[in-house]
């Protein structure tokens with residue numbers, strides 16, 4: 001009979017093949033294997049779990065599904081050099097993210113979440129950092145905020161597979177807090193490499209954290225959203241984070257106006273506006 005690890009490997013490899021840009025690291029596979037003898041209690045079915053810093057979340061113990069570093073079969077690596085740049089392709093970025101121990105977030109993550117999508121996408125979305133669902137799956141925007149993002153992408157007449165989705169930090173901040181400045185700065189080279197490799201025609205920044213760390217702008221999202229900005233010659237549209245929109249329904253109208261500006265940039269005519277995507 002095929003063993004557990006082999007089965008998982010096959011499933012994850014098929015998944016990676018189905019979704020361009022998805023990475024399944026060797027470390028993930030090993031962590032899954034290591035976690036087998038002591039299966040974790042069911043993960044909390046908290047929809048909001050996927051929304052980093054969307055609202056204050058009371059402290060709770062680290063999820064028991066996290067493989068303790070001490071029991072990990074992967075030996076602790078020596079201190080790491082700066083992120084090597086330039087990187088040849090997205091696979092190299094994913095591999096380096098999976099190896100990264102440059103900030104404390106690696107110690108509490110279940111999986112790195114480098115990003116996913118078409119590595120030659122015309123449109124790129126950048127959020128803040130993985131939440132609980134993303135941490136478990138190793139994929140960006142797969143929780144409730146991700147479901148709204150999917151609707152926003154579809155309303156813009158794109159398919160999720162044809163855009164690229166990434167975050168400022170690639171590992172989940174504990175309890176979904178916002179990334180600390182040192183964590184964001186340590187992680188930024190990965191995102192910069194991703195942008196350089198994808199070379200999107202437009203970047204949509206989701207929320208203040210993305211604007212703050214990528215563009216070094218201090219304005220709040222309410223002030224800065226809806227205005228074309230620029231990153232390395234690429235037009236950038238800041239808008240509300242979908243987790244915020246889930247809590248502030250009335251802000252969807254403004255977010256939709258922002259996204260329509262992006263659509264027009266691609267020559268797409270927005271449908272006669274009746275209501276924002278829900």
Ligand code: URA
Pocket residue numbers: 050051052127128129130131134139140141142143145146167243
């Ligand atoms: N929020 C983010 O900013 N990124 C994710 O990947 C998920 C939720």
